[in-house]
Amino acid sequence: MTQARIVPLGESAFLIRLSDRLDREINSAVRALGDAIASAALPGVTDVVAANSSVGVYIDTPDVSNAVRRSLEQLLTGEYLPKSVNEPALHEIPVRYEGADLHEVAALSGLSTHDVISIHSGVEYQVFAIGFAPGFAYMGEVDERISVPRRANPRISVQAGSVAIANRQTAIYPTESPGGWNIIGTTSILPFDIGRDPPVLFRVGDRVRFLPA
Amino acid sequence: MIEIIRAPAYLALQDLGFRGHRDIGLPRSGAMDCHALSSGNQLVGNAAGDAALEWAVSGGSIRFTATATIALTGARVHGRLGQTMIQPNTPVHVSAGTVLEIDRFISGRFLYLCVSPPPATAPVFGSHSTYAPARVGGYKGRRLRAGDFVALGPPGEMAATVVHANPVNYSASTIRVVPGPQSEVLSGRLLAHLLGNRFEVSTSSDRTGYRLNGPAADTTGLSQILSEPACEGAVQITDGGTPIVLMADGPTIGGYNKVAVVLAADLPILAQKTAGELVRFALI
Numbered sequence: 356m357t358q359a360r361i362v363p364l365g366e367s368a369f370l371i372r373l374s375d376r377l378d379r380e381i382n383s384a385v386r387a388l389g390d391a392i393a394s395a396a397l398p399g400v401t402d403v404v405a406a407n408s409s410v411g412v413y414i415d416t417p418d419v420s421n422a423v424r425r426s427l428e429q430l431l432t433g434e435y436l437p438k439s440v441n442e443p444a445l446h447e448i449p450v451r452y453e454g455a456d457l458h459e460v461a462a463l464s465g466l467s468t469h470d471v472i473s474i475h476s477g478v479e480y481q482v483f484a485i486g487f488a489p490g491f492a493y494m495g496e497v498d499e500r501i502s503v504p505r506r507a508n509p510r511i512s513v514q515a516g517s518v519a520i521a522n523r524q525t526a527i528y529p530t531e532s533p534g535g536w537n538i539i540g541t542t543s544i545l546p547f548d549i550g551r552d553p554p555v556l557f558r559v560g561d562r563v564r565f566l567p568a
Numbered sequence: 569m570i571e572i573i574r575a576p577a578y579l580a581l582q583d584l585g586f587r588g589h590r591d592i593g594l595p596r597s598g599a600m601d602c603h604a605l606s607s608g609n610q611l612v613g614n615a616a617g618d619a620a621l622e623w624a625v626s627g628g629s630i631r632f633t634a635t636a637t638i639a640l641t642g643a644r645v646h647g648r649l650g651q652t653m654i655q656p657n658t659p660v661h662v663s664a665g666t667v668l669e670i671d672r673f674i675s676g677r678f679l680y681l682c683v684s685p686p687p688a689t690a691p692v693f694g695s696h697s698t699y700a701p702a703r704v705g706g707y708k709g710r711r712l713r714a715g716d717f718v719a720l721g722p723p724g725e726m727a728a729t730v731v732h733a734n735p736v737n738y739s740a741s742t743i744r745v746v747p748g749p750q751s752e753v754l755s756g757r758l759l760a761h762l763l764g765n766r767f768e769v770s771t772s773s774d775r776t777g778y779r780l781n782g783p784a785a786d787t788t789g790l791s792q793i794l795s796e797p798a799c800e801g802a803v804q805i806t807d808g809g810t811p812i813v814l815m816a817d818g819p820t821i822g823g824y825n826k827v828a829v830v831l832a833a834d835l836p837i838l839a840q841k842t843a844g845e846l847v848r849f850a851l852i
Contacts, residue, residue, distance in 0.1 A: 362749045365829030368799050370749055377794055389591075402590040404797040406821045411797025413590065417832075484795060486821035489593045489702045493795070530702050547592075549692065549704065555592040 359388075359431050361424060366417040369427060374408040377495075379481050381408045383443070386560030390441055391433070397426045405559040406484035407493075443481075443560045448527070449568035450476070450518050454538035456506070460520065463503045472567055474498045475539060480525060480563045485555070490529035490547030492557040497523045509535030516541050518565065525565075529555075540565075569633045570621075570683070570718040573667065577625035580698040581687055581706040581718070584617040589693050590820045596800060597699040600678045600775060600816050600839040603736045604642030608682030611639040611659045618686035619696035621712070623679040627670045630681075634664050636720065637684045643676030643840060676738060676840040685721035701776075701817060736836050741845070743834045744852050748802060748826035754790060758805050759827040761785035762849050767811060771843040775817040777804075778838065780847070784809030795823040801830035803849070813838060 362370045371388065374381045389405030392412055400423065402413035414423050452472045461468045480494035487493075497520050505521045510533065513519070517528040519536030528534060529547035542565075546556045557563070572579065582605065585598020599605035599622060606616035621630075624643070632638075639659045640647055647654040647670045654660055654668075662668070670679070689696050689707055698706025707718060751759045767780035787809045798804075802814045804824035813830060814822075816839075828849060830838060841847060 363746070364749055364797065364826075365799050365801055366746060366831060368797075370797060372796070375794065401587050404591045404820060406797055407794050409794075409796040411590070411799070413799070415587075484821055485591065486593045486795070486819055489589075489699075489704065491593055532701065547702070559591075 361427055361431075364411060367415070368411055368413045369418075369424065371410045371412065371427065371431070372408065373410075377408050377483060382481060382483050383560050385410055386443065386558070388431075389559070391430060392427065395426070395430060397423055399423060406486065441558075443562055444558070445479075445562045445564065446556065447564050447566055448518075448542050448544050450540040450542050450565045451568050452476075452518075452540040454517065454519070454540045456519075456537040457539045460501060460503050460537050460539055464501050466500065471501050471539065474501050475520070475525065476565045476567050480565075482557045482559050482561045482563060483524075485557065485559060488529055488532055488547070490545075490555040490557070492526060492546060492561075492563075494525050494563055495523055497525050499523070503537055505535040506537060509533055513538065514541070515545055516543060518542055542568075569720060570687070571631040571633060572628075572712050572714050572716045572718070573631055574627075574629045575712055575714045575716075576623055576628035576670065579621060579623050579628065579712040580700065580710075581619050581689060581696050581712075582622040582698060583619040583696045585697045585816065586693050586695045586699070586705070590797070593820050594693065594699065594702075594704065595817055595820055597705070597775075597817050598695065598697040599680065601642050601680070601836040603836040604678070604680045604840075605682070607657070608639045608641035608680045609686070611641070611657065612637045612682050612684035613659075614682060614684050614686050618682070619689070620683065620686065621681040621718075623670065623681060624677055625673075627672050629667055629669045631667045632662050632664065633717075634720065635723075636662050638662055638668070639682045641680045641682065643679040644674040645679050646671040646674060675842075677842050678839060683720060685723055688719050688721035699817060736833075738837055738840050740834075740837050741847050742850050743838050743847050744831045745801075745803060745828035745849050746831065746852060748828045749796075750793065750825035751827050753825050753827070754787075758785050758787070758790070758825065759851075761809075762803060762805075762811060762827055763851055766846050766848045769841045769843050769845050769847065773843065775815055777815050777818055778813045778841070780811045780813070782810060790825065792823040793825060795821050798822040798826065799829060801832065801835055802826040803828040803830065815839065 513534035703709030
């Protein structure tokens with residue numbers, strides 16, 4: 356693991372970068388570091404966001420005394436690696452592979468829709484980041500053979516539960532929203548449900564398998 | 569209760585926003601101008617972080633079904649109770665049945681109608697704020713429409729009528745920033761470009777972000793970064809070379825280069841700028 360770097364993100368947040376690259380191992384370390392910072396409950400820290408290869412740490416007032424920064428430096432020297440405070444969960448998501456873009460993805464990939472389905476469902480993905488919308492999990496990596504770019508014209512409305520791919524990533528739309536990813540299927544398991552506890556299904560570092568239903 | 573009779577283009581419940589949920593992709597949301605929200609609440613005797621009605625774009629009218637104390641802060645508007653003009657930043661007692669009319673906006677973008685007793689919706693994620701893009705919080709997760717009734721809390725103590733001096737200079741056109749995580753990309757040329765030019769607030773600005781028009785920076789050789797945690801006030805340089813400042817509903821992570829971050833104290837000033845207004849950025 357390369358040396359972690361702490362970079363200010365404005366007056367009231369820090370970014371801790373573990374790497375400029377992204378792979379499963381780095382992302383797992385990011386999850387572990389995020390959990391370690393959150394469980395340290397540093398005074399003034401309101402939010403800890405693990406995403407890809409960085410962790411964002413947000414504080415409620417500017418860190419004028421450098422107290423938070425010093426605590427973070429100290430934490431980074433500790434043994435938070437590689438085991439996460441909370442072990443990553445494995446989620447199995449049943450998918451009806453009949454999305455509006457399934458045929459187009461197949462055509463762009465030079466494959467049959469059957470191949471697209473078996474390739475997409477044949478990988479155990481890792482949640483690398485959550486953002487864009489509450490519960491929207493960026494998962495990777497999608498097999499190169501079915502890696503297609505975002506649609507040139509994003510849709511104004513994508514239904515919640517749409518399973519989609521863009522480049523080397525896949526995701527489930529948690530709520531109805533605009534979206535430019537290629538929709539290959541739908542699931543009844545929603546990543547964000549305000550009536551559920553917890554409302555968000557995935558955490559960064561979790562594993563996800565899609566099962567053809 | 570407050571009855572929405574004629575809804576403006578934008579009207580929503582906001583308080584100081586969500587806290588502690590950026591990890592699930594939920595931004596702070598909440599008031600675009602936290603200073604105006606807090607000072608208005610203090611004028612009517614509420615806690616600074618109580619919910620208020622955030623009102624923008626156009627006029628409208630609402631009716632109070634019970635007595636209340638109100639104050640208008642933030643944007644300057646032509647507002648009245650019947651034929652009586654309402655002074656800004658001043659607590660006003662309204663009796664049951666009174667109709668408040670906002671005729672038009674004079675300057676600024678977000679008006680805060682602070683009310684005592686304050687709106688009493690059920691909190692979601694610990695806040696009364698409305699994050700409309702995901703239909704979270706506030707009044708059914710959405711903007712208020714004609715015919716909606718917003719419940720107010722039980723009557724509290726008589727509002728304190730202190731005149732609150734307004735320390736935010738909304739007419740300032742210089743927005744203070746600190747260097748962002750990518751301030752040194754392209755040998756610092758993007759940050760220098762940001763600091764060396766004036767920019768105009770674009771019409772395609774909203775609670776998510778303010779797009780700024782102006783001379784485009786030369787982004788030759790610039791690549792997007794691996795998406796990383798972002799923050800409110802982050803000044804991102806788009807592929808086209810112009811800035812976008814992330815605001816209250818801004819994304820929690822992003823892949824644009826953040827060359828600077830606006831000071832929290834100056835976010836209310838920027839938030840109140842309307843399309844066409846000019847700003848420049850100064851590094852502190």
